[in-house]
Structure formats: structure tokens, C-alpha cells
Amino acid sequence: MDLILLLLTEQQSQQTTANVEKTTSEHRFVFDTQKFPKVFRDILTTIDVIQALTDRKKQTPFPETFILQVNESQNQNLRLTRDDIEKLKNHFDGTADQQLMNFMNKELFANNSINDFLQRLPEELVPNATFYKNYSSLSNIPATDIRTRVKLLYQCGTLVEKVVPVLDFSLSQKQSMLLDRIKTAKTYLSYPTKFRWLQETLSKTDTEYSGSMPQVQFDTVKASATSNKQENTMFSQAFEQLHENAQTTFRRRCDHLWTAQYIGMHSTDGGGPYRDSITHICSNICSTRLPLFILCPNGRTNSGLNRDRWIPNVFPPNKPISNRLKNQYRFVGQLMGIAIRNKHYMNFNFPQLLWKQLVGDKVTMEDIEAIDMHSFTVINEMEQNMKQNRSIDNDTDIDYLFSSIMNELRFDIVSSASQTYELVPGGSEIPITANNFREYCTHYREYRLNEFSQQIEFIRQGLYSVVPGYYLNLFTASELEESVCGKGEIDIEILKQNTHYDGSLNENSPHIQRFWNVLSEMFNEEQKKQFLIFAWGRSTLPVRDEDFTTKFGINEYDLSSGEVDQALPRSHTCFFTIDLPEYSTTEIMYERLNYAITNCSSIDGDGNMNEIPEQMHVDSDSDD
Structure with missing residues (x-):
């Protein structure tokens, strides 16, 4: 098919040239496309x-x-x-x-x-x-x-x-x-069309649920320790227990894919601890506790755009990455597959260049500058100076430029992780001159454009082991990011549309209106994410109404009149519900919600929220 397309392209090119009549019939074969099959x-x-x-x-x-x-x-x-x-x-x-x-x-x-x-x-x-x-x-x-x-x-x-x-x-x-x-x-x-194609491939590649669900033991004491030992992190604990069978386990279509057992907490995982474990795993990935990702240069210098984005860590070129790190990158991709299959979105702060490579798009210099605004500054300015000097035929100034200003530069580069690597073998000993400057620029740009390629390729392998890549190549980078991470902003309206109310409550109840006003008008994006973690154990919402396998619920909270404004809301993360006191003012609603989501977001042995102060009079909860 490619060959015919190539020949047709050549035929069209010949037909549009002024000398087409001079082309003899024996030198070109004319296709009659009407004789081709309709498809x-x-x-x-x-x-x-x-x-x-x-x-x-x-x-x-x-x-x-x-x-x-x-x-x-x-x-x-x-x-x-x-x-x-x-x-x-x-x-x-x-x-x-x-x-x-x-x-x-x-x-x-x-x-x-x-x-x-x-x-x-x-x-x-x-x-x-x-x-x-x-x-x-x-x-x-x-x-x-x-x-x-x-x-x-x-x-x-x-x-x-x-x-x-x-x-x-x-x-x-x-x-x-x-x-x-x-x-x-x-x-x-259209995204709906691509989404439908993807859903068809997911349905065809589901794995049957057989046997018991994997149990993952999490030692939260070690995970929360101040030491930076990566093996103690929630990510590493999950990796050790899940990665060998992830390509089949993660293709099961069910609400949760493993049972999270928090050592010493005796909790029954009805979904809350599972979601909580994923939230902690994701927070480990975009952190300094693991060697997989680092904050991008713009973030480290507090300049430019995308300061909150994490890029793959950088390793010496032309040296193999350890098998353990390869498998951990693949495991990150497999976690992405969970998000796509089960709509359990992950809070990954990755830049556009990572998502582009995952869908097979070419990474550009603009993508690199988006995470490192100074990445090409030096060579761009040097090229501009050389161009100006050559336009006036001033070779003396060019020689001076290299001898005085660039005499310290060699064929090496400072990576995005601030490590210096040679661009060519022995590059640290090769000075940059007017004669080899163009070659230096070529190697420099090639390194920058491919600095993360190997690491992202391992992530892609993991993703495609859980989600067939057949149609993912038709997704844009932004569409894939949304499929994995959900919408960048918490859509309170879609949450409101997928909420049910307990007992005599309804959307017109005064304190319910105060609640939605706080979420939509007073909470910033970070507070909205913290609220979701508090209520559901996850930090993102589904994109569509039909993806809400569990509706958000607001329950009545029976308290004496004197206790209402002093009490904190209570969450049931397994069921995505909260017990909401009838606070008397919007300001008190804001203060109590904000305190709860800030200080009460971890699950103890009975599903209770840790560290709740005595004076706040909060009832215990035991259903997570």
C-alpha cells in the first residue's frame, strides 16, 4: 500500500511539472485509481x-x-x-x-x-x-x-x-x-471517536478475574519515615509485590486491583485504603524520594513555565540503565494503564514532552524550552553572533569570539540534572572553534532532544503492556494526559451532577448550598484536590458522568445544636460519602472543611482520620 502511495505521489508530481509532455510513456506508468477497490x-x-x-x-x-x-x-x-x-x-x-x-x-x-x-x-x-x-x-x-x-x-x-x-x-x-x-x-x-476505538480494544484485552485478589502489605511507618531510603516508599513496596504480574493483574476490570493492608492498622479494604495507597504511590513518583524523576530546571531555578513539572532523571549517555530502574519506569507506565482502564486517575505532574513521546509524537526544541527556558540560550546567541559577523565578512571578530569568550567551552554539556557529560568520546578535551561550532550545535541539540528518550521508552513499554497501543498513537499528548490524570482542574459542576443526598437533604438545603459555594468559589485547586483525597482517597475526578462508578454522597450528621459549628465533617472513603454538619454560616463551613482536609487525610486502622484534636468533637468512623 505504501508503494502504491509513493508511486501515485510521484505521478502527481510529474503531472504538475511544466515539462510533463516531455516525459515519455515508457518512463512513467499511469494508475487508473477508479479501478482500485473502494476502500x-x-x-x-x-x-x-x-x-x-x-x-x-x-x-x-x-x-x-x-x-x-x-x-x-x-x-x-x-x-x-x-x-x-x-x-x-x-x-x-x-x-x-x-x-x-x-x-x-x-x-x-x-x-x-x-x-x-x-x-x-x-x-x-x-x-x-x-x-x-x-x-x-x-x-x-x-x-x-x-x-x-x-x-x-x-x-x-x-x-x-x-x-x-x-x-x-x-x-x-x-x-x-x-x-x-x-x-x-x-x-x-474527534476525541469521542478515538475514545470509542480505545474502549473496544480495552474490552478485547481484559483479563479474566481468577483466584484471590493480590494483597499488598504496606508498612506506613517506614513509608513515612524521614529517611530517604527509596525501598521504604509506598511506591517501592507496591513495586516489589506487584510488578511481576502487573501486565495481567492491571488488565482486570474491577473497582480495585489489589487489597491494601496497612500493617498494624487492621483495616478492611472496601476501596478506601486501595485508593489511598495509589495516592501515596503517585506522590512518591513525583518526589525526591525516588531516583526516577527530578523537578525540571525551570522548577529548580524558579523561572519560566511548568515549574511544578517532573522530568525523568538523567543518566550517563551510552551507559545502560540498571534493570531495576528499567522495571520501575515500566511500572510507572503500568500504573498509567490502571488510570486508562479503570478511570482511577493518577496525579502525575509530567511535562508535555513525556506525553508526546508516549503517543509517538516528535519532541521539539520548544518542548525542551518549556521545562528549561535557558536550554538553548548560549548556542542560539552564538549562532546569531556568527551570522551577524559573517554578514559583514568579519572573520577576525569570529576568531576573537571563540578565543576570548568560548575558550573554556568543550564538547560536553550540562544535563537537566546538572551533571556534565561528553557529547562525543573525549569531548572534554576538544575545544570549540569556528570550524567545529556547527558540529557542536548539532550534537548539543541532539542530546537535548533525546535526553529522556530511553527512560520514556520504558514507561511506554509498561503502559502498552496494560493498554494496547493500537489506537493510543492517534491520541494527542494532551488527550493521553487527560486519560491518565483526568482534568487538570477539578470540575465542581460534574461532581455536583453526580451527587446524591441522604434523608431529608437536597441541593436546596441551606447548608448544602453553603457547601457547594465553598467548593466552587472559595477553595483553590489544591484545596479541591485535598477535599477529594479526604472524601474519596483520590485526587482527581472522572471526566464523564458515566465514568462515576460511585456517586458522591452527602449524609445528614445528627448533632446537638450546640455542637454543630464545633464539629468537623466525617468521611467514608470506601463509599465516597461525607457526613456534613449543618454549619450556620459559609465562613464556618469553609473553616471546618479546610481544617478537615488539611489535617485529617490519612486512614488509621479502623478507617478513622488520624490526628483529630479533642476540642473539635468529631465522632469516630469505622467503615473503611
């Missing part, structure tokens, strides 16, 4: 559509076969003409298209049909900045043109969906020119 013609049309969509110069026309299809669509609401499509060129670039796809994904993922979605869109001939206030690139585009672009992108996605079943997406990058072309348009494929 192959659809593939060729798809490739041409992708070329038109991704052409930044907007010089590639949409193929006539596609125009005929969309003009004769059975759904009259989706019909388009070539003139309709041509009018869009002046308004849409890659950024506007990406924002529009984000908007479409959000609406269509909420189970809205395309017809219902189109009916909701404004139709003015002028921009509607109010409707598109959250999408800056769309707020200046005429509303009617956005509607037309929605139709176009939906039709393009439908075309790709037709050909996906006959393609082999298990092939990696550069193994198939055809697949690489299709993957360049992954941002134009």
Missing part, C-alpha cells in the same frame, strides 16, 4: 484531505471526490460546496482549528449529536465574542464561518473513520508512510 480509493482521498487540512500555506485544494461526498451527504445539515470551503481559508489557521476541535470534543463528548450541536451554534455573519469567549482565536471569526468549519471538520473525521479499520496502527513511526500521513492529522480526529 483504497477512500484511503487515497483521506490522504489528500489531510494534505489540504494541514497545508499551512493553504495552497492544497480539497480533492474533488471529497467535495462530491460532502455535497451529497445524506444529512442535509452537513452538506458543503467547494465555495463554502474556500471562504474559510482567510479565517482558520492551526490554532483556530485546535480551539474549534477542543470546543467540539467537549460538546460531542457530552453525547450531543452533531445536529443538536449545530443548532446551538450562532449563525451571525459577524463574530460572536460572547459565545466563544473561552476560545480567543474563534471570537474574531464570523459565527457562520465557524458553523461551516464545524461541518468540514466533522466530515473529514467521518472520512478517516471509514479507513481506520483496514490500517495497521501497531506500526511505529517511519514504518509506514501512509500511517505517518494519517497521524499528522490526529488533532482533527
